Amino acid sequence: MLQAVGGRSVQATRLLAGRRAVLVEAVRGRKSRTDTVAKSKQGRIKVPPPVDPTEMVVLKERYAEYEMITRALRLEFKEEVLRKKYEEETGSMAEERSRQEAEEHRALMAFNDQENLRLLQRRVLRIQMEKEEAERKQVEAVLQREEQQQEFIKEKEREILKLQEDAKNFITLENLDQRIEEALDSPKNYNFAIDKEGRVVKQTMLQ
Numbered sequence: 001m002l003q004a005v006g007g008r009s010v011q012a013t014r015l016l017a018g019r020r021a022v023l024v025e026a027v028r029g030r031k032s033r034t035d036t037v038a039k040s041k042q043g044r045i046k047v048p049p050p051v052d053p054t055e056m057v058v059l060k061e062r063y064a065e066y067e068m069i070t071r072a073l074r075l076e077f078k079e080e081v082l083r084k085k086y087e088e089e090t091g092s093m094a095e096e097r098s099r100q101e102a103e104e105h106r107a108l109m110a111f112n113d114q115e116n117l118r119l120l121q122r123r124v125l126r127i128q129m130e131k132e133e134a135e136r137k138q139v140e141a142v143l144q145r146e147e148q149q150q151e152f153i154k155e156k157e158r159e160i161l162k163l164q165e166d167a168k169n170f171i172t173l174e175n176l177d178q179r180i181e182e183a184l185d186s187p188k189n190y191n192f193a194i195d196k197e198g199r200v201v202k203q204t205m206l207q
Contacts (some may be wrong), residue, residue: 088096171179193202 191204192200
């Protein structure tokens with residue numbers, strides 16, 4: 001006899017059930033392939049989560065870096081294993097090879113030092129030339145600013161001279177009566193119209 005029980009009624013069922021009864025708790029099982037789709041999931045379209053392009057670029061860069069480091073470590077370990085195996089097999093030949101590798105390393109280090117010294121001299125020379133070029137440009141900029149300043153001063157002097165020349169025709173208290181008489185003797189009419197070429201096409205008569 002099978003009795004399905006679940007939740008809080010398990011203890012009560014166990015107390016009321018007979019000694020020979022078998023208790024089986026309700027368990028949610030998987031759906032078979034022939035079962036229909038649930039009503040709540042009908043018409044649902046699974047859409048993959050969106051991928052951030054920036055995050056994808058970063059992940060690709062990090063994965064490439066990880067692959068490179070892993071490959072380098074794998075090759076290093078493999079080389080170490082092969083070297084130990086070779087030393088165990090060859091014996092004295094390994095010592096000779098190690099001595100040759102040490103000499104080659106010293107020669108390469110000496111060549112590296114010479115190359116570094118040559119590049120240092122070239123770099124010092126290039127920096128010196130760049131410094132001289134920067135100083136030359138700075139001097140040229142200073143001279144150009146001085147020329148512009150002198151030109152500005154000359155322009156202002158010309159404006160002052162012109163203003164002093166024009167000041168001779170200014171109206172003052174001394175020549176006020178004379179200017180009034182001159183204006184009355186030679187009246188000017190500014191009430192006129194002009195065309196696009198600036199010619200006077202219409203002018204009113206003075207009253």
